Amino acid sequence: MKNRLKLVAYLLIGRFYFKQLLNNEKRINEMNKTNSKTGFTLMETVIAIGLFAIALFGILSLIDSSLSLGEFSENRSKAINKARQVMEEVRTVIENNGLSITHGADSWATWISANISSTIPSEQISVTFPGVSGTIPNPLPVKVNVSWSEKGKMITHSVEALMTNR
Known part of the structure; x- marks a missing residue:
């Protein structure tokens, strides 16, 4: 039946127009075939969302690591500055009083708590004179420790x- 209609159409409209009609019909059929195969299936969508979630998790963990390293760097910088500040105070005391250790551990702890603000979590600052017992050596070894808690x-x-009399 379809072939008879095509024959009738061919006879009525002529050969040239009939070829154009057939070409248009072929194009429409090809477009319908390709359009039916486009689009995503549910499985492809789930896989794409999973990959996106993994990538997002990776990026967020990198940001978290970067922030924690920044905090560690900031705390370390504060500790270095505090250790230098305390060492300068020890140097000033030794220049004014000589090498005699009139400031014991309790005196240094009192001075530190009065003059240095605690800006690092669980911060502890101590001043020690390693290897000193009895007579005071010249030069005098001085050690300042700054300890804190990080994770x-x-x-x-x-x-x-090493401090000496000037």
Whole structure:
């Protein structure tokens, strides 16, 4: 039946127009075939969302690591500055009073708590004179320790110097 209609159409409209009609019909059929195969299936969509979630998780973990390293760097910088500040105070006391250690551990702890603000979590600052017992050596070894807690782990920064009478 379809072939008879095509024959009748061919006879009525002529050969040239009939070829154009057939070409248009072929194009429409090809477009319908390709359009039916486009689009995403549910499985492809789920896989794409999964990959996106994994990538997003990776990026967020990198941001978290970067922020924690920034905080660690900031705390370390503060500790270095505090150790230098305390060492300068020890140097000033030794220049004014000589090498006699009139400031014991309690005196240094009192001075530190009165003059240095605590800006690092669980911060502890101590001044020691390693190897000194009895007579005071010249030069006098001085050690300043700044300790703090970082993610449940104690971190210590130390500054050591040898002080002499000037």
